[in-house]
Amino acid sequence: xxxxxxxxxxxxxxxxxxxxxxxxxxxxxxxxxxxxxxxxxxxxxxxxxxxxxxxxxxxxxxxxxxxxxxxxxxxxxxxxxxxxxxxxxxxxxxxxxxxxxxxxxxxxxxxxxxxxxxxxxxxxxxxx
Amino acid sequence: xxxxxxxxxxxxxxxxxxxxxxxxxxxxxxxxxxxxxxxxxxxxxxxxxxxxxxxxxxxxxxxxxxxxxxxxxxxxxxxxxxxxxxxxxxxxxxxxxxxxxxxxxxxxxxxxxxxxxxxxxxxxxxxx
DNA sequence: ACTGAATATTCTCTATAATGGATATCAATG
DNA sequence: CATTGATATCCATTATAGAGAATATTCAGT
Numbered sequence: 001x002x003x004x005x006x007x008x009x010x011x012x013x014x015x016x017x018x019x020x021x022x023x024x025x026x027x028x029x030x031x032x033x034x035x036x037x038x039x040x041x042x043x044x045x046x047x048x049x050x051x052x053x054x055x056x057x058x059x060x061x062x063x064x065x066x067x068x069x070x071x072x073x074x075x076x077x078x079x080x081x082x083x084x085x086x087x088x089x090x091x092x093x094x095x096x097x098x099x100x101x102x103x104x105x106x107x108x109x110x111x112x113x114x115x116x117x118x119x120x121x122x123x124x125x126x127x128x
Numbered sequence: 129x130x131x132x133x134x135x136x137x138x139x140x141x142x143x144x145x146x147x148x149x150x151x152x153x154x155x156x157x158x159x160x161x162x163x164x165x166x167x168x169x170x171x172x173x174x175x176x177x178x179x180x181x182x183x184x185x186x187x188x189x190x191x192x193x194x195x196x197x198x199x200x201x202x203x204x205x206x207x208x209x210x211x212x213x214x215x216x217x218x219x220x221x222x223x224x225x226x227x228x229x230x231x232x233x234x235x236x237x238x239x240x241x242x243x244x245x246x247x248x249x250x251x252x253x254x255x256x
Numbered sequence: 257a258c259t260g261a262a263t264a265t266t267c268t269c270t271a272t273a274a275t276g277g278a279t280a281t282c283a284a285t286g
Numbered sequence: 287c288a289t290t291g292a293t294a295t296c297c298a299t300t301a302t303a304g305a306g307a308a309t310a311t312t313c314a315g316t
Contacts, residue, residue: 011146018304090137090210098137174294178292
């Protein structure tokens, strides 16, 4: 993602200027996730999560791939861009404890029966 | 400016998520300016410039001081913050030529009769 | 085909913020 | 004290985006 136009910058900043989207980035920085896990960790209604994920993808911050019934989202590769720089900064902010509750809920999901051992566990371990 | 709350991050990103505000930061990165010079360089209506400057000050990105009739705005000191990091990144983006026309108009103002030699020149050289 | 789970889209409502024009304030000067 | 230039605020309008509910789509398995 290369920055030439003002709109590129504005688009990135707009994408980052919403709390639920920052919370999503906080979750995804550790690795890809399916929508349902983001929904669980954020404790938000599914349409809202889906819409914000779509927003971030539309603006180039996320990639997604379909895996059976699940859509796996992950942070888009973004070396040397304004977005990459902000990811590094946010990493620092997140590490200081912002959105810790979300991260804790996600951690429980990752190692819990609900994700790993249920027969409807998604992605066969790829995303959890 | 220390970042602890999500709103701090969101507020900074919102502040940066508008083209005219980025154009203002591009002008101010070289030093303080009064409103009229920003207005000249951006070729925007005075109320719009004034409002965006007020917005940036309200959200902690700018400081201002009164000097006779003029209000001098400058970028707020922001070491070690998310804003500081983005200033560094924007410096790079601006240096690549974004908003070059604004910078050129400002350069003309800085060395022109209109600013330096007229008897209503502001700030006695402090800001131009 | 039908079902159910996962995800996406649509709709309406609401809140926020930007725009443009007019006007108000404020400080210096005549 | 009236005026002028510089700046700030107000108002009405418009545009954008988030919220919440309902519905649609997609896919695997039966």
